Amino acid sequence: MLKSTLTQWQIFNSVIDNGGYLRASAKLNRSHSSLHHAIHKLQTQLGVELIYVEGKQLKLTAVGEVMRRRSLQLLADAEELEELASFAQQGWEPELTIALESMFPKTILTTVLEQFHTKGKGTRLKIDSVILNGAVEAIHAASADLVITPIAPKGHLGTPLTTVRMLPLAHRDHPLVTANAPVDTRELSRFLQIVISDGTDEEKHTEFGWLKSEQRWTVSDxxxxxxxxxxxxxxxxxxxxxxxxxxxxxxLRPINGREGLERYVTLHLVVPRPERLGPAGQMLAQLFRSSRSL
Incomplete structure (x- = not known):
């Protein structure tokens, strides 16, 4: 069993904060003698002296200094615990899952997460990195509360967040880069192409972009x-x-093409089950929507 209670530590810190028993008694709406008794009992139970009187001033002992710092943290933790219970009663989610398309800009994500960290009231986040149809699967299965996806499937509303530019890249010494003249798609088709696959179910399998090269290697990210x-x-x-x-x-250098080889991918925010989204999820979704101005 614990020798001390939170109430005793509250009284102890109130006496210190208010410079003595008289002001603390008025602050706590308790009698002077009850506070004095509580502090005396706390010191007796712990077997150490926490405070002493010097002249007309109440001072902390060396042990009291340490105990004050630790007790303040203890009281803050207790308040946070009760606050979390209150949030749970209000429907505030203890955890949220985000299925995040891996090409989503990290600078935007970091800004959103920093904002949520200060306002999230202890809600934990689980961020799953997905590619292409992996995001669609998360939407259909409702395995994530929020999904950032390049593909907004039928039946789901998506909010456009940002557009990512895709460049055809190769090593600086690759023939497609060192060519003296812009290349066309026919020339591209003669070289090995690396393709990004989402690795999902074969029937829903999606590969990204232009797929006309005679040689293709497929990778997962x-x-x-x-x-x-x-x-x-x-x-x-x-x-x-x-x-x-x-x-x-x-x-790595972009390939200079006769035709426009750049591709643009718009990433959307989709909430698979909006009717199930609680206060924390709604706030996080709004933070992502607000990120459009970043």
Whole structure:
């Protein structure tokens, strides 16, 4: 059994905060003698002296200084615990799951998460990275509370959040990059193409972008594709925002095409079951919608 109670620590800190028993008694609406008794009992139960009187001032002992710091944290934790119970009573979700398309800009995501962290009232977040039809599966199965997806399936409303530019990239020494003249799609088809696949059910299987190369390797994410390109093999359409450093240093370079080879992908916010979304989920969804101005 614990030797002390939260009430005793509240009284202890109130006496210190108010500079003595008289002001603390008025603050707590309790008698002077009851507070004095509570502090005396607390020190007796713990077997240590916490405060002493010097002249007309109440001072903390060395042990009292340590106990005050720890007790303040203890009281803050207790208040937070009761607050969480209150939020749960209001329907505030203890945990939310986000299915996040992996090309979603990290700068926007970080801003949204920072805002939610300050307002989320202890709600935990689980973020699952998905690609293409992986987001659609999360919507159909309602396995996530919020889904960021490039594909808004029929029957679900999507809010456009941002548009990602996809560039056809290859290693700086690749023939498609070093060519003296812009290449056309016929020339592209003669080289190894790295394709991003969502790895979902075959009937719903989706591969990204132009698929006319005679040789194709399929990988499960953009970073696997990047590693292959850096080795000097193949070309691939990759999100510009994920590989700005490789592009800036010239390690990977866009292929100069006679036709417009850039692709643009709009990412949407979809709430699979809006009727089940509680206060925390609604707030997080609004933070994502507000991110459109970032």
């Amino acid at each position: 953009f970073h696997h594709a990047r590693d292959i390109l850096i080795s000097g093999m193949g070309f691939c359409w990759l999100p510009e925002n994920l590989f700005t450093e490789e592009i800036r240093t010239g390690l």
